[in-house]
Amino acid sequence: MVPEKYKEYVASNIEFPKECPVCHGELNVLDNGMVCCVNPSCxxxxxxxxxxxxxxxxxxxxxxxxxxxxxxxxxxxxxxxxxxxxxxxxxxxxxxxxxxxxxxxxxxxxxxxxxEPISMSKFLSLFDFDGFSEAKLSGLERLEVFGGWYENPLGTLATLRSYTPEKLAMLVIPGFSAYEVKLNLFTQMFDRLDEITGTVEMGKFTFKKSVEMDALGGMSFCFTGAMEYNRDDLERTVKAYGGLVKGSVSAKLDYLVQADENSTSTKSKKAKQLGVKIITPEKFFALLKEKGVNTIL
Ligand SMILES: [Zn+2]
CATH class of the missing domain: 1.10.150 (DNA polymerase; domain 1)
Structure with missing residues (x-):
């Protein structure tokens, strides 16, 4: 155990090396305080x-x-x-x-x-992104550009290659607030794109969504009527966690989500006739939670 006082002393007095002791390349101090060499072939x-x-x-x-x-x-x-x-x-x-x-x-x-089947974010974390753990990278799983990964990872990587880092940095990613953070990630990702692609091409990995990302595993939802939540957010959440969004009520629908439990709308009547479960947005949130989803997008 290093005493806190000592750590503080070191933190305030230590002189960071100016160059990499191995290759003498320039050093970069990351947001998390880690120092890393900028030379990609170090x-x-x-x-x-x-x-x-x-x-x-x-x-x-x-x-x-x-x-x-x-x-x-x-x-x-x-x-x-x-x-x-x-x-x-x-x-x-x-x-x-x-x-x-x-x-x-x-x-x-x-x-x-x-x-062992691996999730996209865990797979990407194999490539040692400075400052981005698997948990942090899981925010990418909810992005449209990465949405096709599990069907076609090479296609996803090819699409990604066509994006400029600036375009990617403009994407809204859960857990990534600052522009610089995104730019940093995608700069690193573009540095490694050939390596990532090469690894996928070897065919040794099979991809499987993590439990959380597939929490709704094919369950279908139809949202109807006025509600105090943004319907786009709710629909995006359903899709991001492996559920399906339906525009109409059928016997195959799992849940009709509506705020007014006494609604007499056409959809509501049809759901009752077919025995489709009708739930409020609050019950929808409770269901998500029960399935292990902690972030509403
Ligand atoms: Zn170096």
């Missing part, structure tokens, strides 16, 4: 990136010395190189582990971890 960046990959996928067996050897001795810089090595027998992994047996174990752990 070996230290690759070490951090590969360590992050093992960490996010909770792959046992790749310690600090192994990751450092992968970069500095085996010459791996990017995640597709690491995956390709694991697929093709794991020679690089064994060399970095300095042991055939331990290399084979690490390879087995890696292949098993990659075999």
């Amino acid at each position: 070996p230290q960046k690759s070490v951090h990136k590969l360590a992050n990959f093992f960490d996010v996928l909770a792959i046992d067996g790749a310690g600090e010395s192994c990751v450092s050897a992968l970069v500095n001795e085996v010459g791996m810089k990017r995640i597709p190189e690491l995956i390709s090595d694991a697929i093709s027998g794991g020679n690089g992994l064994s060399a970095a582990m300095k042991s055939q047996v331990n290399g084979a174990k690490l390879r087995k752990n890696m292949l098993a971890a990659m075999n």
